[in-house]
Amino acid sequence: MALVPYDAEGLGIQKFYKPLTTYKFVNHTIQIKQDWKQLGVAAVVWDAAIVLCTYLEMGALNLQGCSAVELGAGTGLVGIVAALLGAHVTITDRKIALDFLKSNVQANLPQDIQPKAVVKELTWGQNLGNFSSGKFDLILGADIIYLEETFADLLQTLEHLCSDHSVILLSCRIRYERDQNFLKMLGNHFTVHEVHYDLEKDVHVYKAHRRNHKEDL
Secondary structure (H helix, E strand, O other): OOOOOOOOOOOOOHHHHOOEEEEEEOOEEEEEEOOHHHHHHHHOOOHHHHHHHHHHHHOOOOOOOOEEEEEOOOOOHHHHHHHHOOOEEEEEEOHHHHHHHHHHHHHHOOOOOHHHEEEEEOOOOOOHHHOOOOOOOEEEEEOOOOOHHHHHHHHHHHHHHOOOOOEEEEEEOOOOHHHHHHHHHHHOOEEEEEEEEEOOOOEEEEEEEEOOHHHHO
16 A cells, blocks of 8 residues: 555645755755656655654754665655765665666765765665665664555664664654554564654654663563
């Protein structure tokens, strides 16, 4: 089942048909291309991405010099903002979306920052050996919790990418009971806390990290 493209006001998918959307983050104007007709959910900016970018910009985490990876990046907005905040970011999605993703990243990062952002293929649960286990300080995901058949692969991917010090930030709108079910699955393997909620957009940001032995006692 696909993610339902409707916001709380019932405005439908009109905003997704805009070929270009503009945002202001980290004192940069970011212009994101969208392509709903060709790539669907992978090529539009969802509210969860905007909320996660806002949360990152608030400075709860210091991204300067950290190693980050974005899962299911789509348009690349979150990865772009993370790079502008000083992170070295691997921005990932499935192969079909990579050219589109790469074009947004290259168009919105200054030349001196572009080396900090690498676009790379990642299909959850597949070829994880292409990514060093535990390499990343920060794992980012915006509105990636919606297809129940991907949950096990997503969880496997998170477990592979995380070290004991890694932080996961997942931004999502809770649409269905299955979304809550994924958070319960995540909680079986990680310590999970809600750290931000945008009331207007009805989007939650959850922070997770590996359980340590003391927490299990």
